[in-house]
Amino acid sequence: MTVNLFKLFFFLLISFLLLTPIALVITNGLSAIFLTNELYINRYLIGSTKLIVMVSIFTTIISVPLAWINTMTEFWGRKFLQIFAILPLAVPAYISAYTYAEILEPGGFITLKFLFYDGFSIRNSIAASLIISLSFFPYVYILTRIAIINFSTRYIEAAKTLGKNPYQCFFKIGLPMALPGIAAGLALVLMETVNDFGVADFFGLQTLSVGVFHYIAILNDLPLAFLLALIIILVMGLLYFFEQKLRGKRKFNNNTYENIQWSKYKLGKFIGIIALILGVLPILFGFILPLIFVIYTFLNNLNFIDFNNYFTSLYNSILLGVIAGIGCAIISVFISFYSRFTNKNHIIYYKKIINIGYAIPGVVIALGVLFFLFYFDRLTTLSLSTTLLGLSLALIIRLIALSNNSLDSGMEKIGKSIDDASRLIGRRSSTTYFRIILPQVKLSILAGFFLVFVDTVKELPITLLLRPFNFDTLATSLYEYSSNEMFEYGSLHALTIICFLSIVIYLFDNVLEKRMLSKTKK
Numbered sequence: 001m002t003v004n005l006f007k008l009f010f011f012l013l014i015s016f017l018l019l020t021p022i023a024l025v026i027t028n029g030l031s032a033i034f035l036t037n038e039l040y041i042n043r044y045l046i047g048s049t050k051l052i053v054m055v056s057i058f059t060t061i062i063s064v065p066l067a068w069i070n071t072m073t074e075f076w077g078r079k080f081l082q083i084f085a086i087l088p089l090a091v092p093a094y095i096s097a098y099t100y101a102e103i104l105e106p107g108g109f110i111t112l113k114f115l116f117y118d119g120f121s122i123r124n125s126i127a128a129s130l131i132i133s134l135s136f137f138p139y140v141y142i143l144t145r146i147a148i149i150n151f152s153t154r155y156i157e158a159a160k161t162l163g164k165n166p167y168q169c170f171f172k173i174g175l176p177m178a179l180p181g182i183a184a185g186l187a188l189v190l191m192e193t194v195n196d197f198g199v200a201d202f203f204g205l206q207t208l209s210v211g212v213f214h215y216i217a218i219l220n221d222l223p224l225a226f227l228l229a230l231i232i233i234l235v236m237g238l239l240y241f242f243e244q245k246l247r248g249k250r251k252f253n254n255n256t257y258e259n260i261q262w263s264k265y266k267l268g269k270f271i272g273i274i275a276l277i278l279g280v281l282p283i284l285f286g287f288i289l290p291l292i293f294v295i296y297t298f299l300n301n302l303n304f305i306d307f308n309n310y311f312t313s314l315y316n317s318i319l320l321g322v323i324a325g326i327g328c329a330i331i332s333v334f335i336s337f338y339s340r341f342t343n344k345n346h347i348i349y350y351k352k353i354i355n356i357g358y359a360i361p362g363v364v365i366a367l368g369v370l371f372f373l374f375y376f377d378r379l380t381t382l383s384l385s386t387t388l389l390g391l392s393l394a395l396i397i398r399l400i401a402l403s404n405n406s407l408d409s410g411m412e413k414i415g416k417s418i419d420d421a422s423r424l425i426g427r428r429s430s431t432t433y434f435r436i437i438l439p440q441v442k443l444s445i446l447a448g449f450f451l452v453f454v455d456t457v458k459e460l461p462i463t464l465l466l467r468p469f470n471f472d473t474l475a476t477s478l479y480e481y482s483s484n485e486m487f488e489y490g491s492l493h494a495l496t497i498i499c500f501l502s503i504v505i506y507l508f509d510n511v512l513e514k515r516m517l518s519k520t521k522k
Contacts, residue, residue: 011338014331018354018397021368022233028371029230032223040211044228047125047206048194048235054129055136055193056186062133062282063140064182068170069279071148072156074264075272081279086138086509088286090501092458092475093135094198095494098482099290100131101202102297123203131199134286136192140185147181148174187243194235195361197461202482208232212363213461216370229364240359244352294494301488309477310492317473320463321453323388324395328403328452329445331396336407337433351404358401362394366465369394391466398462399455403448410444411437454504458497 069075070082103110104122156169200207208228215225267275298305335354339347357365373385384390414437438445460475467476474493481490 010334014334015350015354017393018331018357018400021365021372021394021397022357022360023368024371024375025226025229025364025368026233028222028226029233032227032230040224041227041231043206044208044211045231047200047210048208050125051129051132051196051200051205051207052190052193054126055132055189058130058133059137059140059186059189060182063137063185064144064175064178066137066279066282067141067144067148067178068174069275071145072169072174072264073267073275075267075275077272077276077279081276081283083509084283084287085141085279086505087502088135088283089138090505091135091287091290091498092198092501093132093192093196094202094460095294095478095497096131096135096286096290097128097199097202098478098487098490098494099293100127101482102487103293125203125205128199128203128205129193132193132196133189134282136189137282137286139188139192140182143181143185143188144178147178184243187239191236191239191243191359194232194239197361197363198479208235209361209363209461212361212367213465216363216367217465222371225367229367232361232364236359236361237356240356291498294491294498297488298491298495301491304488305492306489309472313472313474313477313493314496316471317457317475320388320391320395320473321456323392324399324456325403325449325452327392327396328400329449331400332403332407332448333438333445335404336411337429340411340433340437355401355404357397358399360398362398362459362461363465365394365398366462369397369466386466386468388468388471391463391468394462394466395452395456395459398459399452402451402455403445406444406448406451407441410441414440450504454500457500 066081066085070078070085100122106121156173194207195209196207197209197213199205200210201213208231211228212225212232215221215228335351339351369390370385373390377383377385457473458475460479463473463476464479467473472480474497478490478493478497481487481493487494
């Protein structure tokens with residue numbers, strides 16, 4: 001009985017800490033509906049809507065043809081595209097924005113080196129949407145490719161035998177059957193678009209996330225900040241619901257689709273070269289060019305780099321990443337334990353509610369945590385609103401889904417027979433879980449920790465709003481340097497973030513390829 005009460009208390013405590021900040025944003029947003037000027041809201045809504053529409057168009061144009069040619073055709077260089085197509089995820093959108101501003105802005109690299117016209121500026125919504133699309137198109141690419149492999153290949157093979165050409169197979173079979181995957185990927189990209197702060201702020205765009213940040217940090221207008229945050233939650237909730245519905249449609253029976261084999265279209269030399277060039281372009285502009293420019297800037301400005309600031313920022317980033325990673329791992333282990341040995345349907349919905357934090361922009365979570373800690377400070381003699389504890393809480397709320405999903409993927413492989421056998425020999429559920437089950441999923445826990453760690457390193461708005469005084473991370477230092485037109489001072493910070501992300505993306509890509517193609521003919 002004591003153990004059950006302890007489990008219930010811990011469960012309620014976690015729920016209170018993770019969900020209260022979001023609930024505060026919703027309640028305060030509702031109360032602010034009649035207190036704010038409609039014109040201000042429309043301005044930010046229009047800015048975000050323009051960005052969403054353009055990102056949807058650019059991302060679809062880039063990712064869907066790339067997924068098709070990488071999956072259904074054979075030409076020289078396809079393996080290169082297959083390996084590198086996912087790597088643009090390793091360059092955060094705000095780093096791409098900083099690099100392209102340095103390259104193309106008046107007085108930038110291109111202007112000075114090649115004497116181009118000095119009146120061109122990329123600080124507009126079209127350039128911002130293109131940069132965001134180049135950073136996040138791999139989401140749509142991955143899910144489209146999975147959809148083509150899992151659902152379309154049998155029908156495409158049948159269409160080939162009926163004499164259909166590649167274009168007919170793509171537009172009449174491949175594209176319609178891949179639509180759930182495309183739409184689900186777009187939902188994820190649009191979540192990232194609404195969540196984006198770095199690109200929109202740097203380019204001077206008026207989006208919902210930028211509006212929340214400015215009304216908190218600069219104008220100190222909390223009612224309008226809460227209302228904008230409420231609108232963001234509604235938009236993200238719709239996108240999250242849409243993505244979850246489509247995720248269910250993408251599921252398939254492994255037994256039905258085992259050992260799928262298909263013959264790829266062999267492209268001629270000329271068409272193959274065109275396919276290679278078109279496939280390389282998004283990788284070039286989304287990963288290779290920003291990386292080369294960051295390395296070039298770093299090597300040519302070694303004398304300008306403040307290594308004391310760099311190592312301090314690196315230490316703070318690692319410290320924050322470890323705290324957030326361990327916090328998420330502990331909470332995920334407890335939630336997993338509670339859900340495994342509690343046969344109640346509400347646990348499934350509870351986990352979905354907890355995981356929705358990843359779909360909510362960092363500025364919204366930061367606002368909720370800030371307000372929550374203000375209340376806490378009033379009730380106690382403590383001052384937690386701008387401490388490492390408050391910052392860590394916000395990061396855990398934002399990133400707990402990564403840890404939960406990683407652990408759940410490991411738990412799915414462990415059958416309930418272990419629980420039944422342990423119960424028969426008189427072992428308690430806690431003993432079974434922590435001594436038998438948990439050691440078998442330690443790699444999943446470690447993977448979740450690493451994902452949280454890396455996301456913490458690149459996180460920008462939460463850290464900017466909640467960091468303690470004089471506490472800089474790699475992302476915040478880079479933001480401050482770039483905002484002051486001193487990108488060269490932060491080039492090493494940018495390079496370090498890209499290296500961290502590249503490691504995770506490389507490992508993820510290897511796992512993805514093995515899962516997608518282990519039972520198929522490559």
